[in-house]
Each structure stands twice: as structure tokens, then as C-alpha cells.
Amino acid sequence: MDAVASGAPAPHVRWLGVQEYEPTWRAMQRFTDTRTPETADELWLLEHPPVFTLGMNADPAHVLAAGDIPVMRIDRGGQVTYHGPGQLLAYVLVDLRRARLGVRDLVT
Numbered sequence: 001m002d003a004v005a006s007g008a009p010a011p012h013v014r015w016l017g018v019q020e021y022e023p024t025w026r027a028m029q030r031f032t033d034t035r036t037p038e039t040a041d042e043l044w045l046l047e048h049p050p051v052f053t054l055g056m057n058a059d060p061a062h063v064l065a066a067g068d069i070p071v072m073r074i075d076r077g078g079q080v081t082y083h084g085p086g087q088l089l090a091y092v093l094v095d096l097r098r099a100r101l102g103v104r105d106l107v108t
Contacts, residue, residue: 009040011094016046021053021083024091025074031093041099044091048083055079 016024024046031042050069054060055078062080063071069082083089096102 009038011041011043013043014045016044018047018049018085021048021051021070021072024048025072028091028093035095037095037098039095041095042093044089044093046089046091047085047087048089050082050084053081053083055081 024044028044052063052066052069052071053076054063054071054073055076057077058073058079060071092106094101094106096106
């Protein structure tokens with residue numbers, strides 16, 4: 001369903017450049033915690049300096065040689081993910097209820 005048909009505001013697309021992982025993660029949490037039914041959805045496009053993130057199911061032993069690369073445990077599903085320069089990330093901040101979507105609709 002598109003934003004116009006649902007009556008939702010058009011999503012905002014933001015190019016954020018290179019951003020550290022933790023402040024971006026915290027900003028996404030704040031965005032979600034403070035949004036109202038009128039808040040437009042957002043798509044954040046950015047890159048991170050090197051970082052490994054460990055989802056709730058991750059085994060830290062799966063990071064074989066982190067070296068100087070930070071390793072962060074975060075509150076998402078999944079295993080170990082590497083983020084680094086040259087990887088374009090798209091963080092989709094969508095009101096799933098308003099869009100009539102479930103998490104599986106986004107990941108399948």
C-alpha cells in the first residue's frame with residue numbers, strides 16, 4: 001500500500017553520510033519511541049565505520065578476529081553482521097500497523 005492511498009504522510013528519505021553505529025542505533029530507538037500517528041515514515045541511507053553487531057541469537061565466538069573493530073551486542077534478531085565503509089545501509093523506519101505490514105513482510 002502506498003502512503004497516498006493509506007493517508008499516511010510520504011516517507012522522508014535522509015542521506016546521513018558516514019555515521020558511527022551506536023549513536024545511529026540510539027537515534028532509531030528515539031525516533032521509534034517518540035513517533036506519533038502523524039509522524040512520517042523515514043528511510044535513512046548511510047554508511048558505518050567498521051563494526052560488528054551481534055544480534056540476540058549471536059554467539060560471540062563467531063567473530064573470529066575482530067582486531068581493532070568494535071563488537072556491539074544489540075537488540076535485534078539474527079547473528080553477527082559486519083558493517084563498514086562502502087556498504088550502503090538502508091534503515092527503514094516504518095509504522096508497521098499503519099502500513100498494515102508485519103515484520104515478516106519486510107524480511108521475506
